[in-house]
Amino acid sequence: MKLYKICSAECFPIIVQQNDGHFPAGECFNFVRSRARLNCVNAIREQVNEQTSFLDLSMVYGVSDAEATSLRTLSGGLLKTVLNKLPKGPDEQCELSRPSDAQSYYCTEAGDPRSDEQPGLASIHTIWAREHNRLAAQLATNHPSWTDEKVFQEARKINIAEWQHIVYNEYLPVTIGMATMQAYNIHIDATGHKDTYDISTDPTIRNAFGAAIFRFGHTLVSDKIALANLGDETILNEQDLKFNFFEPELYHSNANDATDNILKWTAATPCLLSDRKLQASIQKFLFLDALNKSADLATLNIQRGRDHGVPSYNEFRAYCNLPRAFNFGVGGGGFVDHDQDVVTLLSNAYMYPDDVDLFTGYISERRISDSQLGPTGQCLFALQFLALRNGDRFFYERNDPLIAFTQGQLMEIKEVRMSTVFCLNTAAHTGKRVQLNMFRQEEAGNPFVDCYNVQGIDLTLW
Structure with a gap:
């Protein structure tokens, strides 16, 4: 086994062990510790979130006035496209x-610098930038006396x-279930304001959420990425995702309509x-x-939790008023929310139940x-x-006048x-349709809707 000298306190490399099955034993995964503020009195690191914690579309607008300004045309309230x-x-x-000088093929810029990580992510950034511009254009038409700044801020x-409405009304019910949303009073009322603001509430992202819980989405990632026809879901161009990391070619394909087709797929x-x-x-x-070098995201997630000092799975079970595991069984005193085969794997990887990392423990629950x-993921989410x-x-939903x-x-x-956002911000296409709730498959109560009939909000109310 090679010995590696750690040259910087900011490095936390991962050495591949024997019998990995894919990566060569002794290979070193590059792992840089998260940016952090360091209190030199007690040597405590506090990681810094590069985006804002709030659900404020910082991925579209950036995290500062300077960044927002750089993304704007400064005319008509519009964002650059x-x-x-x-x-x-x-x-x-x-x-x-x-070639990087190709007019239709380039690295993109958005409020979040990771927009090019894969074409699906760039497409989500794009659809919300388009929605801003659609709103701004209508507001400017309705209010010709408004300044660029006024139009921009109202559209924003x-x-x-x-x-925010889509996150709480469509995404969260699919992710944690409506019963859990109601139990925590985070569901959206059908009508009217629901002002739950509490000045004493800290809205920042919890370390455990960013370093472990929100990463459950990695288990949903496919091996493929593709374009689909806007009318009938016909696959137009399916590719291996592994060849599309930080590679914008697919995003710029299909006569520049690929964003629409990626989102449809x-x-x-x-x-x-x-x-x-994980796939x-x-x-x-x-x-x-x-050079045919790659990494393992599950391993990086576990190491990130350790980098951030995230407490163990058992500690968060107790935090959520759920029973701790004292043994590697599935009965009382064990991992009661896991299947036996999973607990056997945990016992092979960890010496004691208290050693189980939060990421490992919660994604393997039933x-x-x-x-x-x-239940642990539901609680922390x-x-x-x-x-x-x-x-x-x-x-x-606030009611502050x-x-x-x-x-x-x-x-x-x-x-x-x-x-609504999809239909109004993708190319005109005969028969363009999508499920009413895009986060669910077509089924009773969630039919396909004809985009031709979809209307946006009535901006004459502004």
């Missing part, structure tokens, strides 16, 4: 397999409200079950490079029937979104779905 896509960003942030406020394709298994695209071939998560709601002075939407404006926002 190129052919209705994200604008050009620094070439070094992605892999350009074509409405866009963020739509985003994402909605039309059943996601994987949330469980302890090869991210467990064996994550960030595959020209899922609750109306949720993507088990709900607590985070409770804090994000109650600690946000500008949350869209200084910042609140009127009753009529709020009702318009509450009619918005992800399908």
